[in-house]
Amino acid sequence: MIHRSFLIFLMLTGICAFDFVSYAQDNIPKGGTVRGELSEATPEREPIEGAEIKLISEDGKEYVKKSDATGKYKFTGIPGGRYSLKVTKAGYRDRIKNPLVLAEGGESYHRILMFKGNHGQRRLLVDAKQNKNKLDMKKLEELIQHVSIEIAQLYDLNETTLKNLQKTVMDTVKTAINKNGSLLKQTYPYASAEGNLSLIVLLLRDKEIKASFTNYITETQLQSFIDNKKQGRQQVGKTLANFLTVYLDQTLSLTSKQREDLTEMLYKWTESELYSILSDILTLSLPGTIADYIHRRGEKSIKDILTDEQYEIWQEIGEAAKSLNRNVNVDLKHFDGKEVVSENKEHALTRRFHIHKLTDAILNLHTKQFQTLNDSAKERFALVNKGIVEQYIEKLHRKAIKRTSLMGPYADILIKGITGQISRNIALQKIKPIKKEYWEDSYANNVKDDDPQVVNPDINQVILNQAILPSIFNVVKEPIYQQTIKDSISQVEYEKYSKRQSEIENMRQHAAQNLVVALLDMHILLNTNQRKKIEDIASKLTIPELSRIGLQFMFLELYLNINPDDLSKWQQKALMQGVFFK
Numbered sequence: 057m058i059h060r061s062f063l064i065f066l067m068l069t070g071i072c073a074f075d076f077v078s079y080a081q082d083n084i085p086k087g088g089t090v091r092g093e094l095s096e097a098t099p100e101r102e103p104i105e106g107a108e109i110k111l112i113s114e115d116g117k118e119y120v121k122k123s124d125a126t127g128k129y130k131f132t133g134i135p136g137g138r139y140s141l142k143v144t145k146a147g148y149r150d151r152i153k154n155p156l157v158l159a160e161g162g163e164s165y166h167r168i169l170m171f172k173g174n175h176g177q178r179r180l181l182v183d184a185k186q187n188k189n190k191l192d193m194k195k196l197e198e199l200i201q202h203v204s205i206e207i208a209q210l211y212d213l214n215e216t217t218l219k220n221l222q223k224t225v226m227d228t229v230k231t232a233i234n235k236n237g238s239l240l241k242q243t244y245p246y247a248s249a250e251g252n253l254s255l256i257v258l259l260l261r262d263k264e265i266k267a268s269f270t271n272y273i274t275e276t277q278l279q280s281f282i283d284n285k286k287q288g289r290q291q292v293g294k295t296l297a298n299f300l301t302v303y304l305d306q307t308l309s310l311t312s313k314q315r316e317d318l319t320e321m322l323y324k325w326t327e328s329e330l331y332s333i334l335s336d337i338l339t340l341s342l343p344g345t346i347a348d349y350i351h352r353r354g355e356k357s358i359k360d361i362l363t364d365e366q367y368e369i370w371q372e373i374g375e376a377a378k379s380l381n382r383n384v385n386v387d388l389k390h391f392d393g394k395e396v397v398s399e400n401k402e403h404a405l406t407r408r409f410h411i412h413k414l415t416d417a418i419l420n421l422h423t424k425q426f427q428t429l430n431d432s433a434k435e436r437f438a439l440v441n442k443g444i445v446e447q448y449i450e451k452l453h454r455k456a457i458k459r460t461s462l463m464g465p466y467a468d469i470l471i472k473g474i475t476g477q478i479s480r481n482i483a484l485q486k487i488k489p490i491k492k493e494y495w496e497d498s499y500a501n502n503v504k505d506d507d508p509q510v511v512n513p514d515i516n517q518v519i520l521n522q523a524i525l526p527s528i529f530n531v532v533k534e535p536i537y538q539q540t541i542k543d544s545i546s547q548v549e550y551e552k553y554s555k556r557q558s559e560i561e562n563m564r565q566h567a568a569q570n571l572v573v574a575l576l577d578m579h580i581l582l583n584t585n586q587r588k589k590i591e592d593i594a595s596k597l598t599i600p601e602l603s604r605i606g607l608q609f610m611f612l613e614l615y616l617n618i619n620p621d622d623l624s625k626w627q628q629k630a631l632m633q634g635v636f637f638k
Contacts, residue, residue, distance in 0.1 A: 107144065108122060207281060568602060
């Protein structure tokens with residue numbers, strides 16, 4: 057029997073992480089390098105040996121390698137160009153990487169997490185089911201029908217013209233997508249996996265498909281429609297970049313200029329990886345995902361934006377994330393009828409060290425924004441900060457234990473609401489008390505010191521690995537720390553500080569709200585009226601902290617609050633296929 061927290065981890069996760077960096081290098085012979093490593097998408101991150109990694113060029117040429125005992129693989133001497141990357145291994149779900157561009161003499165790195173195909177857990181958020189290496193003509197036809205209806209409504213096409221448009225475009229798509237070596241055929245699986253917004257943008261890049269539309273609407277009308285869809289995808293990228301910046305701001309106390317520069321940099325980086333990053337931050341550890349992603353994309357770039365002290369904390373975030381994600385010993389032990397995974401003691405000590413160091417650094421950086429502190433106030437802060445660290449981590453530990461016990465009932469209600477076993481209103485009513493308990497600080501106080509989950513070290517390690525780091529950044533909200541601020545600075549300065557904190561909180565909520573709407577848009581192609589209604593629903597949803605679970609709460613509540621009558625039949629089906637498993 058699997059430990060409950062690990063079972064919930066399996067149920068709420070299910071999206072492969074692809075992190076890569078491609079960069080040109082000077083004075084390197086022709087031919088680039090593609091390398092990376094494979095591991096299981098579990099807390100243990102076991103390396104996967106003997107998987108087949110296949111690089112496929114646009115003209116269909118294939119390069120094949122096998123992963124070694126450590127899960128690593130490497131291709132050398134690969135001509136520059138656009139490629140797809142496919143990973144297969146018996147017992148695991150196939151992984152397909154969005155088209156990657158390899159510079160001549162450059163290098164591309166890919167860390168790939170793979171899910172076992174037979175773990176049998178029901179999952180809420182998905183992408184793998186859509187990530188197929190074959191053409192789903194029915195899905196394409198339904199998408200074309202939906203897009204044609206939208207065009208017909210925009211440009212007042214009658215029913216006969218609409219049907220002719222749908223048939224002509226679909227016939228052209230079938231011809232174009234079956235051409236040997238066609239870009240459309242090579243890139244369809246990846247665009248399909250990313251969502252319908254990316255898929256329609258891909259289809260409208262094909263000259264023949266565009267020409268089939270202009271039999272019924274003008275080139276100007278078609279271009280306006282294409283621009284609208286491209287802008288929609290770009291907006292998703294900007295929304296994601298802004299969310300990542302806001303998330304980092306709560307830890308690094310960024311200036312306005314730093315936020316602007318960081319958002320611009322992240323937007324450029326996310327363009328080719330929208331769905332994989334969106335998926336990871338909704339299913340994996342947020343700080344770990346962001347730290348790993350930026351580290352692989354360009355550590356020097358972020359160093360140029362941050363101050364030395366901010367960069368030191370940024371590196372500590374990365375070290376803490378690495379410590380938490382290190383392979384644990386798969387030492388299954390029996391406790392209260394459950395099997396749990398224990399962590400190597402050396403790794404546990406390292407993790408604890410990084411957690412304490414990071415918490416202390418966040419408090420100190422936050423304190424330094426108060427320029428008028430005298431020596432006495434500085435000493436007071438030093439003492440308070442020191443006392444808060446241990447106390448706060450202990451509180452997070454207790455909260456994590458209680459939160460774990462709530463995730464089973466919460467997930468069960470959501471699945472029943474999504475699949476129609478209970479009405480959406482009933483699902484929302486049942487969720488409210490669970491959500492309140494999940495975020496309530498006092499709830500953790502009900503955990504007794506002799507609770508087996510508190511005193512048992514094995515369970516402690518699993519819970520800490522999964523739940524502590526994402527909540528560390530809220531340490532500055534601790535009442536004792538906030539009271540120390542109020543007692544140590546002038547009333548005028550405190551009012552300015554409070555206003556700034558209120559602005560930051562608003563930015564956090566807006567960033568989260570925009571992100572969940574963007575995820576919907578990638579799958580169901582919201583029109584202007586629908587977007588306005590859904591954005592209005594999202595604006596009424598809030599989360600106490602920016603975290604993976606917080607975003608899942610918000611996204612799934614958004615879904616349950618949407619009136620199905622406001623969506624077309626295609627959108628309802630696309631939402632279920634693209635985001636949820638039935």
